[in-house]
Amino acid sequence: MQTIRSINLQKNLGDVLRTADVETVLVTNRDQPRAVVMSAEEFIRLKTAAGEPVPNEVRKSSPTLHRRIADPLGYDTRDPGYVEQTASDALDGQHADEIAREIDKAMRRWRLR
Template identity: 80%
Template sequence: MQTIRSINLQKNLGDVLKAADVEAVLVTNREQPRAIVMSAEEFIRLKTAAGEPVPPEVRKSGPTLHRRPVDPLGYDTRDPSYGVRMAEDALNGRHSDEIEQEIDRAMSRWGMR
């Protein structure tokens, strides 16, 4: 874990934020632990793992990037119109079990279940 003195935090903020993407950074004041700087993703992971709600302002407001190349329901998520097909399928009862499982996984990830 990297450590930075609070007096140096402002002039090195960019470096601290880059470091926080990799691991938490300890901020000290008069050689005493004062705060921890971590990525939003790590904060969300810790809150979710603890079963605590994630504050809405911490969640990303933009589109979520999936590391999986294929959607679990088989939709091509690179095509924006997949949402319409997904909604039609949901209304027609297609993939209902898979959709419910995906909703459960998402709600758990967001700390809402």
């Protein structure tokens, strides 16, 4: 866990947010713990593990964009549950045509077809 003094938080906010994507950041004031900064994904994981409701504002997100094109399968990759849903759908044969098209596009982009 990294630590930052509250007086330095504003000028280093970008670094703190990037660090919070990887690990929690402790914010101190006068050498006393004041706050903890963590990624939204970690917050969701902790709330879920504790059996507590996750506020809707935290779950609010838009589909992942790639080159300004929404995910063709519509999965919200900011919600960790999408991994299980994607795997389950693939095993059930759902989205087979869309997946085949995406694979074909990738293969062509990498000149493998």
